[in-house]
Amino acid sequence: MRKFSRDRITAVKTLIETLIFERNQTSTMAQADIALIGLAVMGQNLILNMNDHGFVVCAFNRTVSKVHDFLNNEAKGTKVIGAESLKDMVSKLKKPCRIILLVKAGQAVDDFIDKLVPLLEPGDIIIDGGNSEYRDTTRRCKSLKEKNLLFVGSGVSGGEDGARYGPSLMPGGHKDAWPHLKDIFQSIAAKVGTGEPCCDWVGDEGAGHFVKMVHNGIEYGDMQLICEAYHLMKDVLCMNHDEMAQVFEQWNKTELDSFLIEITANILKFKDADGTNLLPKIRDSAGQKGTGKWTAISALEYGTPVTLIGEAVFARCLSSLKDERVQASKSLSGPQGVKFTGNKAQFLEDIRKALYASKIISYAQGFMLLRQAALEFGWSLNYGAIALMWRGGCIIRSVFLGKIKEAFDRNPELQSLLLDSFFSKAVQDCQDSWRRVVSTGVQQGIPMPSFTTALSFYDGYRHEMLPANLLQAQRDYFGAHTYELLSNPGTFIHTNWTGHGGKVSSSSYNA
Ligand code: 2AM
Numbered sequence: 001m002r003k004f005s006r007d008r009i010t011a012v013k014t015l016i017e018t019l020i021f022e023r024n025q026t027s028t029m030a031q032a033d034i035a036l037i038g039l040a041v042m043g044q045n046l047i048l049n050m051n052d053h054g055f056v057v058c059a060f061n062r063t064v065s066k067v068h069d070f071l072n073n074e075a076k077g078t079k080v081i082g083a084e085s086l087k088d089m090v091s092k093l094k095k096p097c098r099i100i101l102l103v104k105a106g107q108a109v110d111d112f113i114d115k116l117v118p119l120l121e122p123g124d125i126i127i128d129g130g131n132s133e134y135r136d137t138t139r140r141c142k143s144l145k146e147k148n149l150l151f152v153g154s155g156v157s158g159g160e161d162g163a164r165y166g167p168s169l170m171p172g173g174h175k176d177a178w179p180h181l182k183d184i185f186q187s188i189a190a191k192v193g194t195g196e197p198c199c200d201w202v203g204d205e206g207a208g209h210f211v212k213m214v215h216n217g218i219e220y221g222d223m224q225l226i227c228e229a230y231h232l233m234k235d236v237l238c239m240n241h242d243e244m245a246q247v248f249e250q251w252n253k254t255e256l257d258s259f260l261i262e263i264t265a266n267i268l269k270f271k272d273a274d275g276t277n278l279l280p281k282i283r284d285s286a287g288q289k290g291t292g293k294w295t296a297i298s299a300l301e302y303g304t305p306v307t308l309i310g311e312a313v314f315a316r317c318l319s320s321l322k323d324e325r326v327q328a329s330k331s332l333s334g335p336q337g338v339k340f341t342g343n344k345a346q347f348l349e350d351i352r353k354a355l356y357a358s359k360i361i362s363y364a365q366g367f368m369l370l371r372q373a374a375l376e377f378g379w380s381l382n383y384g385a386i387a388l389m390w391r392g393g394c395i396i397r398s399v400f401l402g403k404i405k406e407a408f409d410r411n412p413e414l415q416s417l418l419l420d421s422f423f424s425k426a427v428q429d430c431q432d433s434w435r436r437v438v439s440t441g442v443q444q445g446i447p448m449p450s451f452t453t454a455l456s457f458y459d460g461y462r463h464e465m466l467p468a469n470l471l472q473a474q475r476d477y478f479g480a481h482t483y484e485l486l487s488n489p490g491t492f493i494h495t496n497w498t499g500h501g502g503k504v505s506s507s508s509y510n511a
Contacts, residue, residue, distance in 0.1 A: 032058035032081060032092045034184060037112060038102035038130075039066045042156070044074055045164035046102065046129070046188070051078045053187040058082065060089045062103070086112075090119045096150075096180060097124040105132045113140060113151075122148035125177045129156045133294070134206030134213060138377075141173045141205045150177035155202075155212025157394035158190065166190035168393035169199035170215070170386075172208025172379075190393025192402070198393045202386065203379040210298075210373055211386055214366050217295025217309040219395050220288075221362040222260050224312035224450045229351050230264070232437065236340050236444050237347060241277040245269040247348060255356055255426075258398030286316040295369070302372045307457050308362040311449040318447075334445030347440070353433035358454035360427055363404060364417035365457070371415075384408030418461060427458065473497075480505040 036047050039061040047057045047070075059075070060083045061067050067082040083089030090097055097120060101112055109128055116126060126149060128137065137153030144151040155170030156163065169189045171181065178201045189199035202208045233239045233247065245268035252261045272278040292313045299306035318325075340347070367383060374381045387404040390396055407420040417423045438455050441448045460466060472483035482492035482505045494505035 030092060030094050032056045033094060034058070034098040034100065035060060035083070035089050035093055036100045036102060037061065037086075037089075039070050040102070041160050042129075042163045043102035044070060045160055046100070046156070046167075047080055048074065048078065049164055049166070049188045050184060051075070051080050053184075055184055055187075056081065058089050058092045060086065062108075086115055087119055090116075095121075095124075097121075098127070098180060098184070099125065100127045100129050102129045102156075105130045105136075109136070109140070113144070117144075117147060117149065120149055123150065123176075125150045125152065125174075125180060127152040127154055127171070127177075127181070129154050131212075131291070132209050134209040137173065137206035137209045145174060150174040152177045152181065153206055153209045154185075155208050155215065157212060157215060157390075159395070162190065162393050166198070166393050168215075168389050168397070170202050170208045170211045170389055171199070172202035172211070173205060175201065175204065190397075192388070192392040196388060198389050198391055200382065200385040200389060202389075203374070203381050205377060205379070207374075207377075207379045207381060211370065211381075211389075213291055213294050213298070214369055215390055215394060215396060216291035217306070217312075218362060218366045218390075219260075220292035220295075220312040220316070221308045221366075221450060222258075222359065222396055224308075224315050225355050225358050225362070226260060226264050227315075228446075228448045228451050229355050230268075231446055232351050232441055232448070233348070235446055236440065237344055241268045241279060251352055251355075254352065255400060255403075256352065256359075256398075258400065259395060260398075283322065284319055285322040286319045288313070288316050292316075295366075298373070299365075299369055302369065302376055304365070304369045304372045305457060305460075306365040306369050307453040308358065308365055308450050311453045315447075315449050335443060338444050340440070340444070342440075347436075350433035350437045353430035354437035354451055357427050357430035357434045357458070358451050359400065360417065360423050361454035361457055362450070363400075364423070367404075367417055382412075383414070384412065416461075418458075476505075482506075 033055040034050065035058040036043055036050075037060045039059060043059075043061075047059055050057045056079050058081050059067055059070055061070075064084060067084075071080065071082045081092060083092060089099075093099070099116065101109055103109060103112060109130060109132060113126060120126075126144065128140070128151070132153055134153070137151075141151045141153070150173070152171050152173035154172070156167050157170070158167035162168065166189060169185050171178070171185060182201075185199045186197040189197040191197055202211050230244065233244050239247075245265045248261055248265035248268060252258070252265065267279055268277070270278050272281065292309060296306065296310040296313050299310065370381055370383065370386065373379065384405045387401045387408060391398070391401040391405065403422060404417065407417060407422060408414055410420065414420055418427065434451070434455055438448065438452055441451070472481075475481040476483050476494055477497045480494050482494045484490065484492055492505075494503065496503060
């Protein structure tokens with residue numbers, strides 16, 4: 001039998017691959033399952049992920065040379081095809097057209113939508129996978145609905161790696177689009193447990209982007225909680241970085257098992273080129289891109305006490321006043337001569353429990369905000385599905401989110417996580433530790449905005465009677481704002497507190 005050299009076989013293989021590739025590029029038949037516009041790293045990785053799952057993707061970018069670069073490099077040898085123009089791209093798509101935008105949030109999204117609309121037919125689908133503001137998504141959804149086009153705003157979380165190998169996807173918008181997207185989205189999403197995808201339909205209009213925003217806010221909270229635990233270990237227990245790394249590694253085998261705890265252990269262990277720990281050399285001034293801030297603003301806007309995320313955002317703001325803090329540290333003193341004399345192992349366990357309880361509060365608050373937004377906008381949100389979407393693929397992924405999913409499975413109408421039997425018991429079990437940590441930290445002068453606000457929230461939430469009776473009396477005293485009696489809620493009355501204020505009350509309002 002005639003033998004072919006290895007080189008010859010490779011050359012024939014390459015020729016066949018090239019012919020297939022070129023046929024894919026030149027065929028004018030509608031052949032692509034979906035198009036993606038925006039070839040920055042996230043876009044490229046999402047395309048390669050879809051390709052891996054058997055979908056034919058057509059790539060396009062404002063700067064068309066990037067399409068060629070992508071096809072000749074990262075996408076070489078795949079089934080990905082490119083387009084020279086939006087018209088060319090649409091002509092290559094199967095019906096209904098499915099087009100993902102992964103471009104800079106804001107005007108770029110509107111510009112592309114305006115250019116796409118004349119090229120599309122009723123029933124075609126545009127998906128915005130960028131970091132758009134949820135109100136923009138709602139606006140786009142409504143305006144495209146009038147043109148019989150289906151618009152979807154999808155949160156995409158997990159960074160570059162997530163996009164490539166399994167992100168958390170949070171799609172919302174025009175629900176008629178979902179049957180056409182479900183297969184692709186759930187195939188490429190991260191999987192947990194027995195293969196459940198971290199992607200499901202979130203709800204109408206901007207619900208997907210709202211849920212993504214709350215996810216980011218919760219991420220701020222989780223990070224701040226870990227930072228406070230680190231601060232206590234470092235300055236109350238005077239632990240070194242390797243010791244702290246070991247503790248976080250241990251914690252990652254408990255209820256706190258999560259991506260952020262895992263990377264914290266790695267960061268604490270990490271050595272600089274000179275063999276010393278890198279972490280203490282990093283300037284303690286936190287940056288932010290604004291998604292945590294937007295969650296806090298929404299919380300204020302819809303009157304929901306999402307205090308922990310708010311504190312986490314403010315903690316970053318305070319940290320960024322580095323120069324001012326350096327000045328202040330020279331003149332403002334803290335408690336003097338207070339040394340920790342307790343049991344170190346016990347206190348470490350107390351910190352772990354304080355972190356766990358505070359985390360429960362943070363998620364309870366985040367889900368309260370989702371409920372309030374659902375009420376405000378008439379969205380019907382599936383809270384269990386949202387917990388599952390965050391369970392894998394994204395930065396806040398954790399075992400804990402599986403427990404939240406179970407709580408909503410037990411009761412889909414659950415008003416607050418704190419009213420679920422598992423979580424109320426968990427907080428109860430942590431309570432003594434949590435209070436010890438907060439009081440010790442306060443006595444030692446350690447700032448713990450998220451631990452303390454979580455505990456205050458818990459104490460406020462569990463009180464049948466708060467001092468707001470006095471607040472109402474004060475408002476009525478100085479402004480005749482009226483108040484209700486416990487015995488007759490719903491009826492607002494005014495009292496002439498001073499004997500000379502008259503009987504006229506101000507019009508009742510709630511700001
Ligand atoms: P570019 O490669 O042509 O700059 C991330 O920045 C992605 O958003 C890139 O694909 C980028 O395209 C695109 N992008 C940013 N601003 C844009 C704009 N104003 N119009 C269209 N695309 C834009």
